[in-house]
Amino acid sequence: xxxxxxxxxxxxxVFVKIGLVLLGGGYVIIPIMQSEIVEKRGWIDKDExxxxxxxxxxxxxxxxxxxxxxxxxxxxxxxGAIVSTFAMSLTPFISxxxxxxxxxxxxxxxxxxxxFWGVNLSVIVLIYLTLKEMWKxxxxxxxxxxxxxxIFLLSAFKISPAILIIVSILLGALMGxxxxxxxx
Amino acid sequence: xxxxxxxxxxxxxxxxxxxxxxxxxxxxxxxxxAEIYPWFSYHDLTQLIAISGITxxxxxxNMATFAGFKTLGFFGSIISSFALILPMLIITxxxxxxxxxxxKNTYVKSVLYVLRPTSCALIASVGAKLFYNxxxxxDLTLANVDKSAFLLVLFxxxxxxxxxxxxxxxxxxxxxxxxxxxITTT
Numbered sequence: 513x514x515x516x517x518x519x520x521x522x523x524x525x526v527f528v529k530i531g532l533v534l535l536g537g538g539y540v541i542i543p544i545m546q547s548e549i550v551e552k553r554g555w556i557d558k559d560e561x562x563x564x565x566x567x568x569x570x571x572x573x574x575x576x577x578x579x580x581x582x583x584x585x586x587x588x589x590x591x592g593a594i595v596s597t598f599a600m601s602l603t604p605f606i607s608x609x610x611x612x613x614x615x616x617x618x619x620x621x622x623x624x625x626x627x628f629w630g631v632n633l634s635v636i637v638l639i640y641l642t643l644k645e646m647w648k649x650x651x652x653x654x655x656x657x658x659x660x661x662x663i664f665l666l667s668a669f670k671i672s673p674a675i676l677i678i679v680s681i682l683l684g685a686l687m688g689x690x691x692x693x694x695x696x
Numbered sequence: 697x698x699x700x701x702x703x704x705x706x707x708x709x710x711x712x713x714x715x716x717x718x719x720x721x722x723x724x725x726x727x728x729x730a731e732i733y734p735w736f737s738y739h740d741l742t743q744l745i746a747i748s749g750i751t752x753x754x755x756x757x758n759m760a761t762f763a764g765f766k767t768l769g770f771f772g773s774i775i776s777s778f779a780l781i782l783p784m785l786i787i788t789x790x791x792x793x794x795x796x797x798x799x800k801n802t803y804v805k806s807v808l809y810v811l812r813p814t815s816c817a818l819i820a821s822v823g824a825k826l827f828y829n830x831x832x833x834x835d836l837t838l839a840n841v842d843k844s845a846f847l848l849v850l851f852x853x854x855x856x857x858x859x860x861x862x863x864x865x866x867x868x869x870x871x872x873x874x875x876x877x878x879i880t881t882t
Contacts, residue, residue: 534753540862570808571791573784574756575718581788593789597781604753605761609773611747612765619743622882623875630874631746632830633845634866635720637852638749639823641863642720643816650812659810663817664824670731673724673818677714680814684807692802 518555518587520595526553527580527599534576534600541565541576545583555587576600697768701775703733704767708760708779713787716815719755722780724818726763727825735767738829749867756780848873 530544542565549555556564568578577597584596618624651657663676711725723745730741744766748758757777764776831849833840851873852866859865 532752540864567791568788569718570804571784571788573712573715573788574722574754574780576754577757577781577784578788581784582792585789585792590789593785597785601753601757601777601781604751604758605773605777607751607753608748608758608761609765609770611751612762612773615743615747622878626874626876626878627871628743628746628874629845629878630848630870630872631749631867632742632826633848633874634852634870635745635749636823636826636830636849637856637866638863639720639819639826640853641856641866642718643820643823646717646812646816646819650816652809656809656813660813660817660820663814664821667724667818667821668824672728674710674714674728676814676818677716677811680810681807684810685803687810688803688806691806695802 518553518592520588520591522553523584523587523592523595524599527584527596528602530580531600531603534604541579545579549583556583560586700735700768701771704735704764704772704775705779707733708764708776709783711760712780713783715756716811717819719759720819720822721815722756722759723822726759727822729763733767736763740766742826742830746867749863750871755863844877 526548530541530548533544534540542561545561546558550558550561564579564582565575568575568582571578577600580596580600581593584592584594586592588595651660659680663680666676667673707725707729711722714725715721726741726744727738730736730738736744744759744762748755748762751758757780760776760780761773764773766772768775827849828834828836831842831845832838833842835841848870852870855866855869
């Protein structure tokens with residue numbers, strides 16, 4: 513089954529392919545990696561894939577890219593991580609640059625405007641879906657509700673998101689330190 | 697020019713470092729950039745989100761590439777996507793070595809406990825901003841509500857009861873409806 517060895521060239525090829533079919537972001541990464549990396553090549557097993565998915569969700573950044581880094585690192589250390597990330601980003605990068613260069617010429621077309629109108633409105637619903645998914649894991653008690661409302665209001669007053677995230681990390685670390693003290 | 701390169705790098709490094717909760721997690725940072733830099737406007741941003749969504753690849757990466765291109769052309773897009781990915785390469789590869797311990801660590805647990813509602817709130821505020829701009833037309837008195845926009849959002853919302861949460865489905869349906877609507881009304 514695992515006919516192709518996990519050398520850098522093969523890692524590159526597989527991740528170019530993954531980047532090519534990766535539509536709509538992180539949600540489809542599991543089925544794609546399941547078929548390309550677990551079933552067709554046997555480079556990692558299914559449990560590892562799910563572990564990587566869970567860890568990627570907790571890490572900063574983009575889920576699909578973090579998963580590429582984890583798989584690449586497992587196969588060929590840092591070199592593997594760099595190759596898998598680069599390969600997966602290649603097609604998206606080229607398509608965006610091409611579209612961006614031609615965009616000025618097509619922007620005024622009636623149907624292109626309609627397309628943007630529709631897609632932008634769909635983002636509102638997609639954000640709702642993202643939130644619905646995150647909500648269960650995130651809002652678990654009174655404090656987390658309070659914190660959600662507080663951050664929502666602060667960001668309405670145009671406080672930088674980076675500052676809000678740093679403050680949250682610091683507060684979380686402080687809570688961790690207090691918890692640890694109690695346990696000792 | 698050189699200054700913009702450096703700023704672009706720093707801003708997208710920050711975005712990569714502080715994005716939580718998937719592709720839309722980087723939206724708050726892009727809105728912030730539209731607010732404080734002359735690189736791209738809110739209007740550019742709506743185009744950028746739409747194109748990033750319907751192009752192959754992770755939305756977060758596509759948005760960064762596009763924003764970089766808007767700001768400084770081809771080299772801008774290289775800088776922005778590289779800067780976005782760099783913190784992930786550094787952090788995620790380190791985490792790999794200790795990832796068994798990672799999820800059970802008290803500090804990690806507590807930080808995530810506070811961080812998760814924060815990313816929820818940041819993403820929710822982008823949703824609210826989009827709704828305010830596109831549906832309410834920047835008017836809280838509801839006098840200028842774009843009725844067809846409201847209907848489309850409502851329709852897509854109803855679809856969420858039936859369909860999977862694969863974004864591309866919703867974006868395609870909305871794109872087709874948008875195209876038909878714009879062609880038939882003009």
